[in-house]
Amino acid sequence: MRPEVDCGRFPVKRVVGEAVQVEADVFTDGHDAVVAMLFFRHESEKAWRSVPMEFRHNDHWAARFQCEKLGRYEYTVRGWADPFLTWQRDLRKRRDAGQDLSVDFLIGACLLPESTPLRGILADAARSGEERFEAAMKIAPPPPEPARVTSYERVLEVVVEPLHARFSSWYELFPRSVRGDGSHATFRDVAERLPYLADLGFDILYLPPIHPIGVTARKGKNNKVSAEPGDVGSPWAIGAKEGGHKAIHPDLGSFDDFAYLVEKAKQSNIRIALDIAFQVSPDHPYVTEHPKWFRWRPDGTVQYAENPPKKYQDIYPFEFESEEWPELFDELKSVFEFWIAKGVRVFRVDNPHTKPFAFWEWCITELRRQHPDVVFLSEAFTRPRVMHRLAKLGFSQSYTYFTWRNAKQELVEYFTELSQHPSREYFRPNVWPNTPDILHEFLQKNGRPAFISRVVLAATL
Amino acid sequence: MRPEVDCGRFPVKRVVGEAVQVEADVFTDGHDAVVAMLFFRHESEKAWRSVPMEFRHNDHWAARFQCEKLGRYEYTVRGWADPFLTWQRDLRKRRDAGQDLSVDFLIGACLLPESTPLRGILADAARSGEERFEAAMKIAPPPPEPARVTSYERVLEVVVEPLHARFSSWYELFPRSVRGDGSHATFRDVAERLPYLADLGFDILYLPPIHPIGVTARKGKNNKVSAEPGDVGSPWAIGAKEGGHKAIHPDLGSFDDFAYLVEKAKQSNIRIALDIAFQVSPDHPYVTEHPKWFRWRPDGTVQYAENPPKKYQDIYPFEFESEEWPELFDELKSVFEFWIAKGVRVFRVDNPHTKPFAFWEWCITELRRQHPDVVFLSEAFTRPRVMHRLAKLGFSQSYTYFTWRNAKQELVEYFTELSQHPSREYFRPNVWPNTPDILHEFLQKNGRPAFISRVVLAATL
Numbered sequence: 001m002r003p004e005v006d007c008g009r010f011p012v013k014r015v016v017g018e019a020v021q022v023e024a025d026v027f028t029d030g031h032d033a034v035v036a037m038l039f040f041r042h043e044s045e046k047a048w049r050s051v052p053m054e055f056r057h058n059d060h061w062a063a064r065f066q067c068e069k070l071g072r073y074e075y076t077v078r079g080w081a082d083p084f085l086t087w088q089r090d091l092r093k094r095r096d097a098g099q100d101l102s103v104d105f106l107i108g109a110c111l112l113p114e115s116t117p118l119r120g121i122l123a124d125a126a127r128s129g130e131e132r133f134e135a136a137m138k139i140a141p142p143p144p145e146p147a148r149v150t151s152y153e154r155v156l157e158v159v160v161e162p163l164h165a166r167f168s169s170w171y172e173l174f175p176r177s178v179r180g181d182g183s184h185a186t187f188r189d190v191a192e193r194l195p196y197l198a199d200l201g202f203d204i205l206y207l208p209p210i211h212p213i214g215v216t217a218r219k220g221k222n223n224k225v226s227a228e229p230g231d232v233g234s235p236w237a238i239g240a241k242e243g244g245h246k247a248i249h250p251d252l253g254s255f256d257d258f259a260y261l262v263e264k265a266k267q268s269n270i271r272i273a274l275d276i277a278f279q280v281s282p283d284h285p286y287v288t289e290h291p292k293w294f295r296w297r298p299d300g301t302v303q304y305a306e307n308p309p310k311k312y313q314d315i316y317p318f319e320f321e322s323e324e325w326p327e328l329f330d331e332l333k334s335v336f337e338f339w340i341a342k343g344v345r346v347f348r349v350d351n352p353h354t355k356p357f358a359f360w361e362w363c364i365t366e367l368r369r370q371h372p373d374v375v376f377l378s379e380a381f382t383r384p385r386v387m388h389r390l391a392k393l394g395f396s397q398s399y400t401y402f403t404w405r406n407a408k409q410e411l412v413e414y415f416t417e418l419s420q421h422p423s424r425e426y427f428r429p430n431v432w433p434n435t436p437d438i439l440h441e442f443l444q445k446n447g448r449p450a451f452i453s454r455v456v457l458a459a460t461l
Numbered sequence: 462m463r464p465e466v467d468c469g470r471f472p473v474k475r476v477v478g479e480a481v482q483v484e485a486d487v488f489t490d491g492h493d494a495v496v497a498m499l500f501f502r503h504e505s506e507k508a509w510r511s512v513p514m515e516f517r518h519n520d521h522w523a524a525r526f527q528c529e530k531l532g533r534y535e536y537t538v539r540g541w542a543d544p545f546l547t548w549q550r551d552l553r554k555r556r557d558a559g560q561d562l563s564v565d566f567l568i569g570a571c572l573l574p575e576s577t578p579l580r581g582i583l584a585d586a587a588r589s590g591e592e593r594f595e596a597a598m599k600i601a602p603p604p605p606e607p608a609r610v611t612s613y614e615r616v617l618e619v620v621v622e623p624l625h626a627r628f629s630s631w632y633e634l635f636p637r638s639v640r641g642d643g644s645h646a647t648f649r650d651v652a653e654r655l656p657y658l659a660d661l662g663f664d665i666l667y668l669p670p671i672h673p674i675g676v677t678a679r680k681g682k683n684n685k686v687s688a689e690p691g692d693v694g695s696p697w698a699i700g701a702k703e704g705g706h707k708a709i710h711p712d713l714g715s716f717d718d719f720a721y722l723v724e725k726a727k728q729s730n731i732r733i734a735l736d737i738a739f740q741v742s743p744d745h746p747y748v749t750e751h752p753k754w755f756r757w758r759p760d761g762t763v764q765y766a767e768n769p770p771k772k773y774q775d776i777y778p779f780e781f782e783s784e785e786w787p788e789l790f791d792e793l794k795s796v797f798e799f800w801i802a803k804g805v806r807v808f809r810v811d812n813p814h815t816k817p818f819a820f821w822e823w824c825i826t827e828l829r830r831q832h833p834d835v836v837f838l839s840e841a842f843t844r845p846r847v848m849h850r851l852a853k854l855g856f857s858q859s860y861t862y863f864t865w866r867n868a869k870q871e872l873v874e875y876f877t878e879l880s881q882h883p884s885r886e887y888f889r890p891n892v893w894p895n896t897p898d899i900l901h902e903f904l905q906k907n908g909r910p911a912f913i914s915r916v917v918l919a920a921t922l
Contacts, residue, residue, distance in 0.1 A: 007468035007469075007614075008468075009614070025846050027844070027846050027847055027850070028818070029814055029815065029816060029817050029818045029847070030814070030815050030816075030817075031768070031815070058844060058845065058846065059844055059846040059847070090767075090769040093769040093770050094769050094770050096770070097769075097770030099770060103758055103759055103760045106758075106759035106760075107758060107759060110759065153468075153470065297564055297567075297568060298564055298567035298568060298571065299564050299567075306551075307492070308551040308554040308555050308558075309554050309555050309557070309558030309560060353490055353491070354490065354491050354492070355490060355491075356490050357489070357490045383488070383519060383520055384519065385486050385488050385519065385520040386488055386490070386520070389488070
C-alpha cells in the first residue's frame, strides 16, 4: 500500500486540489476474481466514500481521490474475492469452449438474491442457452458479504494544506533596515516596499523576529561579543522590559501599524510570515515570571545557550524537561495563537530541531485543527533524519541543503532525491539561495551572476 | 528499523547459527548524546538480553545477535538521550578550549547518584581541575531513567529453522519407477538407491504422494483422459478404498517398509520429504465420511477440479468455505502430524496457493510450535506476490522461476533479486532444474549438456 509513511505513523501531505494516487497489492489464494475498492473521507465526514480500484499488473491496483478541502482525510483499501464475478468469468470460458452450461446456470442463480432482475431467465431451463448466457452477463454482482471483505490493516491519513504550503516565493527582510539609508525603518516603510516585491513575483514576506530585543549581553556588529552604544542587537535575542514574544519592538511601530502592514500585504497578494524563535534574552519577562521554564546552574545563574565550547550569553533556551512543561507547552502554543489572531497564517520556525519533537507534533496538530490554513516552515539545518522527522511531525515546508549544492551533479542528485524519493510524500523543500547567516562561498566569490543563477535555480527547480 | 517484513506483520527467517543484523535510525531532537541498545530473547526466555548498538553514520546504528536455537526470537530497539554522556562529551570540549570548569563539575556531580565511585572527587572544589576532569572521564553513565527510554513501536520476530531449511539438495523420484526395468518397485527398492544419491551429494529425497490412487476417472498415459487396464494412475489422485492421506499404496509396501526406508535414509544422512497434496480422488474415504468438506453442484454431484474450460474429473478439491471448516482444518493438520510421527520432518506442499492463506499460517505456526525442526517447501508456481505471501506465512522454501531463466541476463537479474532484495529475509529459493511436469524447452532441445549446465547452476547459484 502506498503512499504510507512509517507504517502509517505519520500522514502524507497534499494541498487543496491535489489528488492522492493510492496503489496496493490486492490478491488472494486460489483463482477467484478479486475486487478492490479505495475508501476515503474527510475528517468532517462520517460516511466513507469509495472508488473502485483499477487492476494494473501483477496483483497491483490503483485508484485516486481528490483532496477538495483543508484538513485531514483518511483512506484505506478493502478487497474481496467475488463469487459471482468469478462465475461470470468462468461461464464465458466454458461457453467459448462449447461446453454444456445447464448446471452452471443453476450454480449462478444460487449466488444471487431471489429479487435479482434477470435471475428468473438465468434459472429458467426452458429458455435457450444463449438467452440465459446473455442474461448472466448483464447481471451486476451483488454486494459482498461483510465476512468476505478484507480491510487493509491500517487507516492512513493525508493532511491537506493551502497551495502555498507546497509552492510559494519567499522574500526575507529586516524591517528596521528597509529604508536602505541606514536610518531605522518601521512597518509602514515595509508596507511601501510591497508593490515592488509583488512585482518581483514574491507572495510571502518573511520578517525575522519583530519583538523587543534584550540589552543584557547584547551582541555587537561584525561578530563582536559586546555591543557598542547604539548597536541594535540581534532580533533573535527576544524579550526586554517592553515585552516578549507577544510584543512588538517599539521602534518598528504599534499593533495598528502591524495591522496596516498585514492589510496592505493582502492587497498585494502577499502573506506576512513571522519568525517564531522559542528562546529568550535574559531580559525577557518569562525569566522572572516563570523561573522553572529555565535550567538553573549550581552557581544560581540561568543556563545560557551553548554549543560547547561556544557560548551565547545573550540567549536562554527553555528547559523543556522542566516539571512545568505543560504550562510551557501551552504558553508557546499561545504565541502562535496570538499572531494568528493578528492575521498571520504563515510561520517560519527558528531551529525547531532543538525543541522537543513531541512539542511540535502536539502544537502543530492542535493549531491545524482550529486553523487548517496555517503554514509552518522548518528552519532546520541539520542531519537528514532530523529534518525528515520534523516534516513528518507536521511542518509544511523545510529549509534544505540547496545552498550547498552548486555543481551540476550535486543539483541533479539532490533534486532527484527531493522530487523522486518516497519522502516527497511529506518533505516539501523551500530553497533559499542565501539567508542572513548563510552566504555560501559560491555567492561570496562570484558576484551578481552567481546570485542570478541561484535565484533562477531556486525559482525553477 | 530493519529487518522488518510488512511493518512487523510477518517474521524474518534464519537458520540455527545465523545472526540477525539489526539496523535502525536512532536520534532525538537537540544535541544530546544518544545511546541505542538492541534487545532480543528466545521465545523460551522471559528476560530480554541486550547488546549496545554501534553508531555507523547519519543517525544509523547497528548490532547483531546470534540465533542459537530453533524456534522464535523476538527483537526490538530502545534508545535514549543520556545526560551524563552529553555532559562528559561537552566537558572535554570545554576543557580543550581552556574554559573554567568549576561549575560544570558540580553540574556533572548532580547527574550522578550519591553512591557513584569518584563522584566525591568530581564534586570536591579543593582538588585540581585536572584531577576532577580525569575522574569525570572515568565514571560510567548511570542507567537511564525509564521515562527517558524510547522503545521502537513494535517487537519483531525471527523464526529459526534447521540449516537444511536454507540449504539442501533435493532429489525427486517416483518410488514405483525406481527399478528402471519397468516393473513396479517398492520402498525397499528405493532404500537401495540411497547410497548412490548420497554419493551424488543429495541430502533430501522427495517422494511424490505415496497413498492409494483413485480408480474413478483415472487418467491414462501420455495425456489420455481415460486409463487403460493396468495404467497406474497419477499419485496426486489421492485416496481409494484402501485409504487416503494417512495410508500407503499397497504396491509400495507396508508401514514397516516405510520405517525401514526412513531409517536407511538417516544412515545415508538423507531426509525423506513427503508430498502433501490436499485434494482427493472421488474414491477417497473423506468423500463419503465428510460430504460437507466438498462443494456440491445443483445436480447432486461433487464439484471436481477445474481450470475453465479444463476439467479434472479425477480430482475433488476441498471446499474450504464449508461450514465444517474447523473440522477440515484440524484433519488436514493431522495429516502432517501423522507423518511427523512416522519420522518425516520435511514436506513438499503441492499447490499451496489454491488453499487458504489463513489455513497455512495457522497450520504451519501450530506444527512448528511442537516441532520447530519441520521444514515446508511451497510448490507454488504462480504470481510473485502470492509466492512471497506463502513464504511470509511460514513456508521455509519455495519453488522459483529458475526453470524459465536460461539466458545469462535473466539469471543475473533473477538471482540478484533472490539474493539482494529485502525479500531475502523471508523468501528462500529452491531451484529445480526440472520436475515431472515441467521440462523447459531448453532441456528438451539441448540434451545432456543442457542438463549438466542447469544442475551446476542450481547447485552453485
